[in-house]
Amino acid sequence: xxxxxxAKKEMIDITRDKRTILMMVAVPLLMVPILMxxxxxxxxSQAEKASAKQLKVRFVGEExxxxxxxxxxxxxxxIMLNQIPIDSIQSYIQEEFLDAAIxxxxxxxxxxxxxxxxxxxxxxxxxxxxxxxxxRIKAVLKVSENQIISSRMDRLNIQASxxxxxxxxxxxxxxxxxxxxxxxxxWLPYIFIIFGFMGAMYPAVDLGSxxxxxxxxxxxxxxxxxxxxxxxxxFLVIMSAAFLTAFLGLAGLLIGIQQISEIPPxxxxxxxxxxxxxxxxxxxxxxxxxSAFFSAVLLGLSIYARSFKEAQSxxxxxxxxxxxxxxxxxxxxIELNSITALIPILNVSLAAKDIIAxxxxxxFMTEVYLSLFGFAxxxxxxxxxxxxxxxxxxxx
Amino acid sequence: xxxxxxLVKDFSLNRKQRKELGDEYKNTKTIRAVDDISFECKPxxxxxxxxxxxxxxxxxxxxxxxxxxxxxxxxxxxGFDTVNQxxxxxxxxxxxxxxxxxxxRLTPTEMVKYIGDLHGMDKITFQNRKNKLFxxxxxxxFADRRIARLSTGMKxxxxxARTIIHDPQVMVFDEPTSGLDVMTSRAIMDxxxxxxxxxxxxxxxxxxxxxxxxxxxxxxxxxxxxxxxxDTLDKFKSEMTQxxxxxxxxxxxxxx
Numbered sequence: 001x002x003x004x005x006x007a008k009k010e011m012i013d014i015t016r017d018k019r020t021i022l023m024m025v026a027v028p029l030l031m032v033p034i035l036m037x038x039x040x041x042x043x044x045s046q047a048e049k050a051s052a053k054q055l056k057v058r059f060v061g062e063e064x065x066x067x068x069x070x071x072x073x074x075x076x077x078x079i080m081l082n083q084i085p086i087d088s089i090q091s092y093i094q095e096e097f098l099d100a101a102i103x104x105x106x107x108x109x110x111x112x113x114x115x116x117x118x119x120x121x122x123x124x125x126x127x128x129x130x131x132x133x134x135x136r137i138k139a140v141l142k143v144s145e146n147q148i149i150s151s152r153m154d155r156l157n158i159q160a161s162x163x164x165x166x167x168x169x170x171x172x173x174x175x176x177x178x179x180x181x182x183x184x185x186x187w188l189p190y191i192f193i194i195f196g197f198m199g200a201m202y203p204a205v206d207l208g209s210x211x212x213x214x215x216x217x218x219x220x221x222x223x224x225x226x227x228x229x230x231x232x233x234x235f236l237v238i239m240s241a242a243f244l245t246a247f248l249g250l251a252g253l254l255i256g257i258q259q260i261s262e263i264p265p266x267x268x269x270x271x272x273x274x275x276x277x278x279x280x281x282x283x284x285x286x287x288x289x290x291s292a293f294f295s296a297v298l299l300g301l302s303i304y305a306r307s308f309k310e311a312q313s314x315x316x317x318x319x320x321x322x323x324x325x326x327x328x329x330x331x332x333x334i335e336l337n338s339i340t341a342l343i344p345i346l347n348v349s350l351a352a353k354d355i356i357a358x359x360x361x362x363x364f365m366t367e368v369y370l371s372l373f374g375f376a377x378x379x380x381x382x383x384x385x386x387x388x389x390x391x392x393x394x395x396x
Numbered sequence: 397x398x399x400x401x402x403l404v405k406d407f408s409l410n411r412k413q414r415k416e417l418g419d420e421y422k423n424t425k426t427i428r429a430v431d432d433i434s435f436e437c438k439p440x441x442x443x444x445x446x447x448x449x450x451x452x453x454x455x456x457x458x459x460x461x462x463x464x465x466x467x468x469x470x471x472x473x474x475g476f477d478t479v480n481q482x483x484x485x486x487x488x489x490x491x492x493x494x495x496x497x498x499x500x501r502l503t504p505t506e507m508v509k510y511i512g513d514l515h516g517m518d519k520i521t522f523q524n525r526k527n528k529l530f531x532x533x534x535x536x537x538f539a540d541r542r543i544a545r546l547s548t549g550m551k552x553x554x555x556x557a558r559t560i561i562h563d564p565q566v567m568v569f570d571e572p573t574s575g576l577d578v579m580t581s582r583a584i585m586d587x588x589x590x591x592x593x594x595x596x597x598x599x600x601x602x603x604x605x606x607x608x609x610x611x612x613x614x615x616x617x618x619x620x621x622x623x624x625x626x627d628t629l630d631k632f633k634s635e636m637t638q639x640x641x642x643x644x645x646x647x648x649x650x651x652x
Contacts, residue, residue: 002514005510005513005514006514009499009502009506009510012501012502012506013499013501013502016501016542017501214497214498214499214500215493215495215497216497216498216499218458218461218463218491218493218497219491219497219498219511219558220514221461221462221463222461222462222463222486222489222491222568223486223511223514223515224483224486224487224514224515224516225514226482226483390407390464390465391407391408393463394458394463394464
């Protein structure tokens with residue numbers, strides 16, 4: 001039971017370390033909601049700005065298509081800038097003084113009257129991420145085109161069914177939860193995987209190489225505690241820190257969602273229904289073995305390192321290694337199956353996605369647990385063996 | 397009582413280390429840090445292990461404290477074998493180095509309690525022992541202050557308290573005064589003396605000849621892993637051919 005004495009001491013030690021507390025509690029609990037809130041504010045204000053923007057349009061050939069020109073002048077929030085010389089249009093668009101230019105052929109009226117196709121060219125600068133200019137112009141053109149088609153069909157006495165052979169009805173059996181889970185669920189595990197790793201990182205460095213650097217390792221090695229006691233005591237504390245940080249990351253995310261006023265109330269109600277106590281508890285059962293896996297690997301590496309600095313430089317690149325499978329899990333088409341359920345981190349990402357969507361397969365879930373606990377046990381064995389190696393412990 | 401018999405310790409060398417050591421070690425896979433040494437430390441006496449840096453003192457003491465395993469030979473500490481009965485050995489020893497080696501975020505009380513708990517001390521025994529040590533070392537005024545905020549002297553007192561809180565029968569001091577000021581060094585030397593007076597077995601490594609003269613009963617000179625003097629301090633003094641301890645030490649190391 002000496003490992004519990006060690007765990008108790010290490011817990012007191014790390015909870016008095018400001019850096020660890022900051023990383024473990026403040027970052028997930030405060031930073032996630034603040035970042036989410038700010039990001040949503042920026043996105044919505046940009047979108048608002050873009051939709052409220054006066055669209056500056058130059059129409060070339062209005063004498064050939066007076067009706068179409070009229071439709072554009074009646075558009076909401078538009079300024080028609082027909083005084084711009086034709087040869088300056090391109091440079092005006094390039095400099096973003098003009099949002100779009102619409103070119104109508106001189107044969108427009110003839111083409112339309114003859115049931116032909118009129119050529120319309122739209123010039124714009126496609127760097128506006130909201131595509132507002134293009135979308136608004138397209139909407140006006142669509143209305144005008146529909147009017148022309150409709151009058152042609154009336155003139156030719158053609159039923160709508162002649163040109164539209166199918167009347168398709170899509171009946172989606174996926175529940176809103178399922179759709180939401182598949183769409184947004186991938187990002188949730190991304191959050192707690194990253195936070196779980198970050199939560200384990202500082203305590204692992206502090207309790208492993210930090211002990212070497214302070215010279216306290218000899219104190220503990222000359223005590224009656226066995227090496228296994230030492231490893232287990234440290235491992236338990238690092239795992240608890242990782243688990244707590246991941247949990248607080250999740251909590252931070254949920255708090256953040258509640259604070260975002262831009263989310264429509266029905267969506268917010270759906271999110272609250274999805275994140276029931278049961279689904280959160282189920283997700284946390286995945287966080288536990290993944291925290292154990294991270295903790296054992298990081299403690300082993302930290303023990304190997306000669307100093308705090310060396311441990312940080314060994315561990316920091318692992319962030320990328322962790323992010324990679326977590327991001328793959330967010331991609332569409334990557335599903336939880338008997339193979340992906342065995343790949344650590346990716347399996348957490350995919351399983352959490354299915355839990356949120358409410359479609360988790362118990363067989364795959366069992367496989368995920370077995371894989372995660374298996375890898376965590378292997379990592380822990382490696383960590384114990386590293387701690388037993390004189391060449392690792394006294395590498396200095 | 398510590399009995400060391402034919403102790404050998406080899407460390408394996410990696411490519412980088414072989415390169416650093418030069419051509420002599422180009423084709424060697426291991427380096428011998430301790431080479432067939434034998435000695436005995438008796439209760440109520442202070443055994444001084446003398447040698448320059450890199451002689452093998454720390455390796456020997458770490459083997460006695462069970463932190464390292466001998467490549468061959470054996471060590472017996474108060475009747476327990478260090479390899480097979482490591483935990484029993486560790487229950488009997490107090491290990492102290494020159495570094496204060498304390499946890500900065502704990503208080504002296506917590507530090508001492510931690511070690512006491514690891515030694516399985518019950519609450520009453522611990523409390524009595526702690527009070528006694530804190531009285532002797534005058535530690536009550538800073539007992540609940542974080543170690544990081546203590547002066548070097550206060551830290552050293554805490555280090556002493558944590559080393560002897562479980563009243564060990566064997567004390568292992570690895571260059572305990574290295575890097576310390578005169579006042580703090582004196583406190584350590586007093587501790588070493590008091591351990592002898594209490595009948596404990598004390599082994600003490602140093603490269604300061606003055607300290608040896610102050611406290612040791614028996615001495616051994618270790619150089620390049622080999623032990624080439626092992627007897628009482630009085631005998632050493634009587635055999636001296638050089639005017640001072642330091643000169644005698646250098647002379648003997650040169651002879652080796």
